[in-house]
Amino acid sequence: MLRSCTAGLRSLWALRGRREGAARLSADLQPARRLFSTEKAVHKDWALPNPSWSKDLKLLFDQFMKKCEDGSWERLPSCKHTCTYKSEDFKTYFLDPQLVEGEGLSQAQLFTRGFEDGLGFEYVIFNNNDEKRTVCLFQGGPYLQGIPGFLHGGAIATMIDVAFGSCAAISGGAVMTANLNINFKRPVPLCSVLVIHSQLDKLEGRKLFVSCNVRSVDEKTLYSEATGLFIKLDPKKSST
């Protein structure tokens, strides 16, 4: 497995630079764009297949895109730079403009999108609004290694947080993680594809309780289970 990962690494480096092409604006993005209302049309969407995606990831992606056809599911676009966090919604809560658009932040980018193709976090999230749940398809690349040959627990936690964040934001708007609890049940082989099923369990005032399980592509292996608490930011409170 590691050998194929290393071989993949060589071809991945060859792909450097390809991702900075023109923005892809396809019709299937339109429903999800409602969440990202302040996004400029020029931002590239990273939650789309690239040559580093494994056959398994592409297959699952296609299956979920089919589910989007009747409108029950939607694919969430993903930006590398600030379109999510610089949204007007978040500015409301961070009254000090330095925090969201200070000069020192010109290089800021979303942590999970900061790697070259295939080396770090490759993922896409699909949302089912009626059922208040999301499915995140995630391929963890070689730069996310923890113990040799396996994904770092922090990388898994990060992906769970992102999946939870999306699930909670759909119901709560501008939310932040207050608590995460993860049970790591099996080590995850590096470069494998994971399916993270998240759901909103309870909404209690500003508190959104979410849970998820992390499984293999064939759903037979349960790698992790987690719960989280997200808090809808209160416009009357400044978070600074």
Ligand SMILES: CCCCCCCCCCCCCCCC(=O)SCCNC(=O)CCNC(=O)[C@H](O)C(C)(C)COP(=O)(O)OP(=O)(O)OC[C@H]1O[C@@H](n2cnc3c(N)ncnc32)[C@H](O)[C@@H]1OP(=O)(O)O
């Ligand atoms: C519209 C835009 C869409 C955008 C589309 C986004 C797509 C998304 C994709 C990316 C997704 C990335 C996902 C990364 C997400 C982070 O990485 S966020 C960064 C990590 N988190 C933080 O830094 C948060 C730090 N903590 C804080 O700032 C504050 O504690 C919080 C969470 C904002 C809450 O503060 P607060 O608003 O003052 O709330 P507070 O009154 O203290 O508590 C409210 C209630 O929650 C309870 N509570 C608060 N904290 C806890 C806790 N830890 N445990 C238990 N209960 C708690 C309180 O007891 C209280 O309960 P009640 O008394 O109401 O019953």
